[in-house]
Amino acid sequence: MYGLVNRAVQELVIKNFGEDVWHQVCRKAGVEVDLFISNESYDDSITYDLVAATSEITGLSAGKILYDFGEHWIIHTGHKGYGALMEAGGKSFSEFLINLPNFHTRVVMIFPKLRPPEFAVSEVAGNSLCLHYHSERVGLTDFVKGLIHGLGNKFKVSTRATLIASKSDGADHDVFLVEWWEE
Numbered sequence: 001m002y003g004l005v006n007r008a009v010q011e012l013v014i015k016n017f018g019e020d021v022w023h024q025v026c027r028k029a030g031v032e033v034d035l036f037i038s039n040e041s042y043d044d045s046i047t048y049d050l051v052a053a054t055s056e057i058t059g060l061s062a063g064k065i066l067y068d069f070g071e072h073w074i075i076h077t078g079h080k081g082y083g084a085l086m087e088a089g090g091k092s093f094s095e096f097l098i099n100l101p102n103f104h105t106r107v108v109m110i111f112p113k114l115r116p117p118e119f120a121v122s123e124v125a126g127n128s129l130c131l132h133y134h135s136e137r138v139g140l141t142d143f144v145k146g147l148i149h150g151l152g153n154k155f156k157v158s159t160r161a162t163l164i165a166s167k168s169d170g171a172d173h174d175v176f177l178v179e180w181w182e183e
Contacts, residue, residue, distance in 0.1 A: 001042060001046075001047050002038065002039065002041055003036035003037045003038045003039065003040045003041075003042055004039070004077065006033075006042060006046060006047055006050065007036040007077075008072060008073055008077040009047065009050050009051065009069060010050075011076065013025055013050075013054055015072075016068070017054075017058060021057060025054050025057055026050075026053075028053035028056060029046070029049035029052070029053035030049065031046055031049065033046075048139075051066060051069070062139075062142075063142040066139075067142045067143070067145055067146035068146060069146060070142070070145065070146020070147040070148075070149070071147070071153070072146075073143075073146070073147060073150065074146075074147055074151055074153070074154060075150050075154065086154075092155055093151055093152060093157045093159070094124075094129070094180070096151055096155065097131060097151070097178065098121050098124065101118070101120055103119075115136065117133055117135035117140075118133075118134040118135070119131060119133060120134075127179060127180050128177060128178060128179045129178055130164070130175055130176070130177055131148070131161075131175070131176045131178050132175050133173060133174040133175070134173040135173075138167070138168075141166065141174055144161070144176065145161045145176070148161040148176070148178055149161070152180060156183055157180045157181060157182060157183060158180065158182075158183050159178065159180045160179045160180075161176045161177070161178050161179075162177045162179075163175070164176065164177050
């Protein structure tokens, strides 16, 4: 993953738990990087190790940390790293999700070594749709739920993302039923 991702993990840990906890996380994870360079590629294991260490030190589940990280990614990192792309993604929650399959196509132009997930949308109706998540990376469903919640906050709607098909249960990709309503 790119340094931008690990930097965002660092920001989230420091924001929620302080610098001392971040240093404990790095020691526990065996991460000796003082500064993650946003556009440099790092091994995925670093990110997973940071999340696992944060879980162990804070007592929060890895799922909760990933969920919070997904929300943080949209609200903070997305605007800093992809501001114009985020704004071009759509004027509403549903429009953004429908346009999501095109988002990473544009991001790859900025980060050429990126191995992004692929999203697809189906069964669009009123205030719900199915979001299909294809990724070579495992264990990130809570992160995707956090992303969806963060997008809901961005567009001032309440959301619910229910995992209805899962790679961990034998499906070839994860599928979320995403529902939203005005706050």
